[in-house]
Amino acid sequence: MTDPEDLAERVREGDLRIHELEEHADYDTAAHARRLLVERETGTELEAIGDYAFPAEEADPNIENMIGAAQVPMGVVGPVPVAGGAADGEHYLPLATTEGALLASVNRGLGVIRSAGGADARVTKNGMTRAPVFRVAGVAEAAETVEWVEDEFETLRAAAESTTSHGELLDIEPYVVGDSVYLRFAYDTKDAMGMNMATIATGEACELVESETPASLVALSGNLCSDKKPAAINAVEGRGRSVTADALIPGELVEDRLHTTADAIAEANTRKNLIGSAKAGSLGFNAHAANVVGAAFLATGQDEAQVVEAANTITTMDAREREDGTTDLYASVSLASLEVGTVGGGTKLPTQAEALDILGLRGGGDPPGSNADALAEIIAVGALAGELSLLGALSSRHLASAHEDLGR
Ligand SMILES: CC(C)(COP(=O)([O-])OP(=O)([O-])OC[C@H]1O[C@@H](n2cnc3c(N)ncnc32)[C@H](O)[C@@H]1OP(=O)([O-])[O-])[C@@H](O)C(=O)NCCC(=O)NCCSC(=O)C[C@@](C)(O)CC(=O)[O-]
Ligand SMILES: NC(=O)C1=CN([C@@H]2O[C@H](COP(=O)(O)OP(=O)(O)OC[C@H]3O[C@@H](n4cnc5c(N)ncnc54)[C@H](OP(=O)(O)O)[C@@H]3O)[C@@H](O)[C@H]2O)C=CC1
Incomplete structure (x- = not known):
């Protein structure tokens, strides 16, 4: 077996290039040799980075110069009933993040949606672009x-x-x-x-x-695509999946579970997500859709740079008066450019594939496209839950205390 110490030494002496190690050893030994090299040159110990749980060779299509893995904590939120064009039934959503309070918040929002009978979701447009x-x-x-x-x-x-x-x-x-x-x-x-x-x-x-x-x-890419940059064309024309999720939340639930009222959430949404974003010149008329999209992307093997496209989400929150004089909350999110897949890219990696299994969406769908549509719809419902919970926390003035309790 090739010795990682020897390989590291040969790279240091200029006899081998750092990206050539897989030509001289198996993939795990090559990664080990690179760690040794970096440890010596930087005076570090890379024990945690080297403690990864899949054969390095499986990551070959996904990474060059591999030294190990960045492990991000993963949790689940839900379950939540989703009535989608492709998604159906109750779903747990896996999320990977380092932001304390995020899963608690999305979990609370999903709990509210579940008690309200679930959310509807539809992919309204689908087209991946290259310009x-x-x-x-x-x-x-x-x-x-x-x-x-x-x-x-x-x-x-x-x-x-x-x-x-x-x-x-x-x-x-x-x-x-x-x-x-x-x-x-x-x-x-x-x-x-x-x-x-x-x-x-x-x-x-x-x-x-x-x-x-x-x-x-x-x-071949002239930036009108527009990939991995904030761009109005994606917000208007869409890119990947354009997807909307909505739910009608009874006023009692808003009061019991979010500790505020439908009117207060609607006002916060208008002044914050609509007027505040307009004044800021933002393309994102939402509170933190990127939080849920980013965490779902990390968990399920999506291209994390494309979170930027999903940040153009528009959130609407309207108080709807019932005949008995009480008020319900109509809540929606519309993500114009959510770029997701259940095959290709990082979706095949072992932890990411298991996360797709939680959703029942690993691999190609029947008919083709239905798994990616369902993933888009479930992520949209997760984003809706995050919006509901955060707007609830802002309206009830609980944001700072929540992050004091859970996020530090
Ligand atoms: C933290 C809460 C949920 C407390 O809210 P609460 O109502 O006091 O919590 P609770 O203890 O009564 O529990 C209610 C439900 O919350 C969930 N929950 C509660 N605790 C947990 C937990 N430990 N783990 C998992 N789930 C939890 C759970 O679903 C629970 O129901 P149950 O299952 O018990 O029937 C609430 O205050 C909240 O959602 N705050 C908002 C926090 C938030 O959204 N942070 C993330 C985004 S902040 C940010 O990054 C973006 C920002 C703010 O800068 C963007 C902007 O500018 O707007
Ligand atoms: N090249 C670039 O400019 C950029 C690349 N990327 C990277 O691209 C990767 C994602 O590209 P992507 O094309 O999605 O993935 P892959 O390049 O991994 O290709 C996926 C292939 O899977 C095959 N396939 C099998 N079953 C299905 C199915 N049910 N539906 C669709 N395809 C199926 C298709 O083969 P076939 O076509 O033969 O039918 C398809 O081309 C990510 O790693 C991302 O980071 C990101 C941004 C820019």
Whole structure:
């Protein structure tokens, strides 16, 4: 067996490069050698990082230069009944975070939703996008390019779909800015989040655009996609799954469990999430949807950088008067761009796959796409619960004390 000490020494002497170790040893030994190297060079001990619970080789598609694993605590909240287009029945939601009080809060919100009979949720739009940018001489060539793309949509679809057995090209939306042409390709990527799939398929279609039009490809991603950046286009047009969840909470429950009133929560939502966010120039008209999305992403193997897209959530809270004069609370969240998958990316890693098992959503769905739709709907209900609980805590002035008690 190759000795990790020897490998570390050879890297230090410049005989081997740090990313070549898997060519000379099994994956766990390679990771061990890197830890030894880093420990010596930085005067540290990496015992906890090295104490991971899966074969390093299984993470090969997910990480380079592996030294171990970052272990984030994981808990569950719920169960909560979800009546979705794809999700159905009671679900526990696994969440991984380091923020004390977060799971308590979402758990409280889900408890309130459960007592109210559950939440409805629907994916209202689905399309993973990739938008390459092309150079043209000027507006005449831009118009010629756009016209060709519109006329030859079927040809481009055939080219794009030749690279995947699951993906379907839904749309190509052109945008022209001076001598730049952007083509925003949108795909149904079924149960995959789809960024690799969409990028590979779009690359194939771009070759055709270049060969048949005056346009020259500058970059396969031209930022109108828009991936991993806050962007109004995602908030308006959607990206990945656009999903809405809502629930009607009886006034008594708001009082008993959230220690406030429907009117107070509705006012807090308007002044904080709507007016406050508008004044701040925010794209996010919510309290902390990213908290639930981020924790669900870490637990289930999603691409954590895409939490930024989910932060554009809009939360609405309205007091609805009943005939008997009491007031219920209508609560909703709409996430315009929730990018999730149950196959591909980090979803195959052992802990993440087990977390998907908790939801009954590991792997491809029947029909394809239904598992990712269900995951989006359940995460949206989790976000709704987080909004209800936090707005309740703010309205009853419990936020600071909750974090004193649970978060420090
Ligand atoms: C902390 C609570 C829930 C207490 O709230 P409470 O009503 O005093 O708690 P309770 O002891 O009466 O329990 C009520 C329910 O809460 C849950 N619960 C209660 N404790 C636990 C626990 N230890 N573990 C798991 N679940 C717990 C549980 O569901 C329980 O029901 P039960 O099961 O007992 O029938 C409440 O005050 C709260 O939700 N506060 C808000 C905290 C919060 O949302 N923090 C996260 C976000 S803060 C942030 O990062 C974003 C921010 C604020 O900066 C964004 C912005 O600008 O708005
Ligand atoms: N390339 C890029 O620009 C970017 C990549 N990423 C990374 O991309 C990864 C995610 O890409 P993604 O394309 O989702 O995953 P993968 O690249 O892991 O590909 C998933 C593949 O699974 C196959 N598949 C099997 N069953 C199904 C099913 N039921 N539904 C859909 N596909 C199925 C498909 O193969 P087939 O196509 O042959 O049918 C699909 O292409 C993440 O690791 C992320 O971090 C993130 C941002 C940008």
